[in-house]
Amino acid sequence: MRSKNVGEKRAKIIEFLKKNPGGTYRQLKQVGFIHIERIFKNGLGEAYKDAGLELPRTFKRKTREERQE
Numbered sequence: 001m002r003s004k005n006v007g008e009k010r011a012k013i014i015e016f017l018k019k020n021p022g023g024t025y026r027q028l029k030q031v032g033f034i035h036i037e038r039i040f041k042n043g044l045g046e047a048y049k050d051a052g053l054e055l056p057r058t059f060k061r062k063t064r065e066e067r068q069e
Helices: 006-019 027-029 045-050 062-066
Strands: none
Touching: 006 027, 006 045
16 A cells, blocks of 8 residues: 655655756665655656656667667
């Protein structure tokens, strides 16, 4: 069962991402936000979308052909 303060955690993560638009999963864990998938169904990508930010350029995995371009 989810805790009652999921909305608060969601708001804090969004606030962190707005202050640090290049924030990574690792940085969020260091600050204390563990298991982001429990709060955002689709993980960090959904958190960026909810914050109104573009995904970092390194966020999406590239195919071998895309890397060679």
